[in-house]
Amino acid sequence: MSIIVTKFGGTSLATSERVRAAAERLVAYHNEGKQVVAVVSAMGAATDELLALAKSVNPSPPARELDMLLATGEQVSMSVVAMAVEALGVPAMSLTGRQAGILTSKAHNKATISELKCDRVQKALDGGHIVIVAGFQGTTLEGELTTLGRGGSDTSAVALAAALAADVCEIYSDVDGIYTCDPRVVPRAHKLDEVSYEEMLELAAAGSGVLQMRAIEFARNFKVKLHCRSAFSSANGTLVKEETMEQAVVSGIAFDKSEAKVTIRNVPDALGIAGELFGAIATANINVDMIVQNISEHGHTDISFTVPIGDLTKIKTVLDGLLDKLGIREYVVDDTIAKVSIVGAGMKSNPGIAAKMFTVLAKNGVNISMISTSAIRISVVIDEPSVESAVLALHTAFGLDADEVFEETQLSDEELAAKAKKGR
Ligand code: ASP
Ligand code: MG
Numbered sequence: 001m002s003i004i005v006t007k008f009g010g011t012s013l014a015t016s017e018r019v020r021a022a023a024e025r026l027v028a029y030h031n032e033g034k035q036v037v038a039v040v041s042a043m044g045a046a047t048d049e050l051l052a053l054a055k056s057v058n059p060s061p062p063a064r065e066l067d068m069l070l071a072t073g074e075q076v077s078m079s080v081v082a083m084a085v086e087a088l089g090v091p092a093m094s095l096t097g098r099q100a101g102i103l104t105s106k107a108h109n110k111a112t113i114s115e116l117k118c119d120r121v122q123k124a125l126d127g128g129h130i131v132i133v134a135g136f137q138g139t140t141l142e143g144e145l146t147t148l149g150r151g152g153s154d155t156s157a158v159a160l161a162a163a164l165a166a167d168v169c170e171i172y173s174d175v176d177g178i179y180t181c182d183p184r185v186v187p188r189a190h191k192l193d194e195v196s197y198e199e200m201l202e203l204a205a206a207g208s209g210v211l212q213m214r215a216i217e218f219a220r221n222f223k224v225k226l227h228c229r230s231a232f233s234s235a236n237g238t239l240v241k242e243e244t245m246e247q248a249v250v251s252g253i254a255f256d257k258s259e260a261k262v263t264i265r266n267v268p269d270a271l272g273i274a275g276e277l278f279g280a281i282a283t284a285n286i287n288v289d290m291i292v293q294n295i296s297e298h299g300h301t302d303i304s305f306t307v308p309i310g311d312l313t314k315i316k317t318v319l320d321g322l323l324d325k326l327g328i329r330e331y332v333v334d335d336t337i338a339k340v341s342i343v344g345a346g347m348k349s350n351p352g353i354a355a356k357m358f359t360v361l362a363k364n365g366v367n368i369s370m371i372s373t374s375a376i377r378i379s380v381v382i383d384e385p386s387v388e389s390a391v392l393a394l395h396t397a398f399g400l401d402a403d404e405v406f407e408e409t410q411l412s413d414e415e416l417a418a419k420a421k422k423g424r
Contacts, residue, residue: 003125003166004029007039007135007157009173012231013077014044016084022172022231023084026130030090035125037164039135039157040081042073047136047150063108067137067147071097074134074153082132093129095121097137097145102156104138104146111138111146112214113155116163133160154215162222169219169226171211176230177237178203178210181253183406185388186395190402192251194239199251199343202377206341207256216240249346249353250398255387259289260312260335261369263304264319268327269296274303276326284318286311290339290372290381304370306381309335337369338387341379342394354378360397366390 006029008022022038029036041047050069054061061069078094085092101117124131135153138146148155154171161169177191178200195203197220204213210228219226219240229237267273274293281288291305307315312333319331347353354371357378361368366389370381382390395401 001033001035003035003037003164004168004170005037005039005157005161005164005166006170006172007153008041008077008081008231009153009171010041010044010046011174012172013040013081016080018231019043019077019080019084020087023081023088025172025231026081026085027088027090030130036130037121037125037160037166038081038130038132039153039160040074040077040132041135041153042070043077043080046073046076064144067108067145070147071134071137071145074136078132078134082130085130085132091127091129092132093124094132094134095124096134097156098139098143100131100133100160102133102138102159104140104148106140106142106144106146108144108146110149111140113138113148113159113218116159118160118163121160121164148214149212151209151212152214154212155218158215158218158222158224158226161224162218166224169224171226171228172231173210173228174231175210175228176233176235177228178208178240178252180251180400181391181395182208182255185255186253186391187405188395188401189406190400192238193236194241194244195251196244196345197240197242198376199244199345200240202341202343202374203252203254206254206343206377206379207258207339208252208254211240244345247346247349248344249350250342250344250394250400251346252343253391253394253398253400254341254343255391256339256341257384257387258309259306259337259339260309260333261304261306261337261381262315262319262331262333263302264328264331265302266300266329267303269299269301273326277303277322278305280318280322281307281315284314286314286318290370290379292370306337306339306370336384337381338384339379339381340387340390340394341377342398343377344398345376347376347378356397357394360393361390364389364393366393 026036082092082094103115104111121131135156136147179189181189183189201216226240289306294302366382366386368380372379
């Protein structure tokens, strides 16, 4: 029998009407003769609210207790959705991460899934139930409750789809698919019918926050076909899969304003310094993105790199501790930068894409301060105020502009309400 795994995000479960709409969709699939699993996120902004509650009693809540608290959000959703399904006359069974056999590492708040033992899910499906699984949570072998990091129910869903060998994993949210760029910034952005795992991974890493990175990695590794679509319409969304029909030179443009640039001046150009520097940064658990080292002059060089703005306090502590040891005289932090990336599988076989990108930016008066590339991505760091003109110009230059302008009026009332709620 064919199995479908669906995942409902917080906004698609924010009210009882939306929960009922989700239940109707599940029942419709069930009536088509499919075995149906739904992985659910916490309703609306429940996770944020629980997080705020935790911080109101303890500014740095213990990781274990935070997991115990945050996991309750998904448990509310799973039981409510199961009840809504039952109200439509179809048997439903909700399962916690542990009951669904989702085993994870021990890292509270950012656990990774290590194994899935889904015989209980399969048994419930074989017994004719629609199975509702709490996303975002799992258990260690020792029985400790863990969560998978923000946005983690995407990963729960993809992992379950892989383990159950589902035909497809449908990701329902308040956006109707993957766009060539954020339509709020580029009104001529258009929805992609399909995109490859590799492109999706690059787009997510470059700041387009539609799916949790780990979920895409999982999907790629286990070849789970993803369908990202809107919970508020029946239109097709975007398929994320291995091979796409067409290898576009550029399929999407992403930008990220959440990073800051750190430049260390006059680092002695000696063997082992970079290793020591970035070793210390890694030990402090700070993720470095781009790194540029200048040509050295008189035995000294400048090193620039980008880190999440949220880690700036940590990075300052690390660097202050290294000043004497590494003979560093000065470092400067700039948090008004942004990263703009173009991504496309067709780049592999088309030379000159970087040159074109840089020329377009220059023509639009956008200065580039850092560059990094992968086989299918080119990223540049620019000044934050230039982001809008940069992405608009690139979107046009690489032929991504739709004939029609994306207008909020194309959205249903529900989509608009959801967007307003998300503060878009
Ligand atoms: N509820 C969790 C969060 O808000 C997990 C998820 O939505 O995927 O991050
Ligand atoms: Mg989410």
